[in-house]
Amino acid sequence: MKATIKLFIFIIIVFSQSQIQAQTLDSAREAQIDALKEYREALFVEKLKLTAVESKEFFPVYDLYMSELKKAKKVFRNKWKKTTIESLTEAEALEYYNDAIVLQQKEIDLFKDACEKLKLVMPMTKIVLISKSEREIRIKLIEKADKMKVKRVKPKPKVESEPNIK
Numbered sequence: 315m316k317a318t319i320k321l322f323i324f325i326i327i328v329f330s331q332s333q334i335q336a337q338t339l340d341s342a343r344e345a346q347i348d349a350l351k352e353y354r355e356a357l358f359v360e361k362l363k364l365t366a367v368e369s370k371e372f373f374p375v376y377d378l379y380m381s382e383l384k385k386a387k388k389v390f391r392n393k394w395k396k397t398t399i400e401s402l403t404e405a406e407a408l409e410y411y412n413d414a415i416v417l418q419q420k421e422i423d424l425f426k427d428a429c430e431k432l433k434l435v436m437p438m439t440k441i442v443l444i445s446k447s448e449r450e451i452r453i454k455l456i457e458k459a460d461k462m463k464v465k466r467v468k469p470k471p472k473v474e475s476e477p478n479i480k
Contacts, residue, residue: 346459346462349462350455350458350459350462353454353455353458354451354455355369355373357447357450357451357454357455358372358373358376358447358451361443361447361450361451362436362440362443362444362447363440364436364440367435368435368436368440371432371434371435371436372432372435372436375428375431375432376428376432376444378428379424379425379427379428382424383420383421383424386417386420386421386424387417390413390414390417393413394410394413397410429441
């Protein structure tokens with residue numbers, strides 16, 4: 315009976331430790347994501363030379379635009395992820411083509427809507443720089459994310475040293 319209770323307590327302790335470690339990893343990942351978001355915002359402010367007012371208005375509109383665009387691309391990818399372009403029948407190729415056109419039109423519409431909203435708070439000279447800035451910022455974000463990765467070091471196998479006989 316005591317052995318069963320000890321085993322049960324041991325299992326609870328091990329389980330709780332793994333939960334604590336998982337929460338720690340999740341919070342560390344969230345902290346990294348927050349740091350990358352702040353870095354992204356700082357890069358946009360720098361690249362577009364946004365004022366405090368422009369910055370306050372820019373990010374909600376831009377984030378909504380990016381979120382909607384991401385959803386549209388995900389729908390397209392999910393529909394076609396099990397298909398290779400080379401294996402499409404003529405009918406499937408036509409459907410793929412139409413879906414790709416719809417996706418591109420959606421992207422244009424979302425960008426146009428975002429620009430219309432942004433025109434009310436910032437000059438068009440800054441708005442036209444968004445696409446160029448996105449490409450430059452994406453590269454910097456990838457570099458920063460790579461540097462922030464938690465590197466899991468595998469322990470080296472213990473090698474027993476041989477006696478030094480000469």
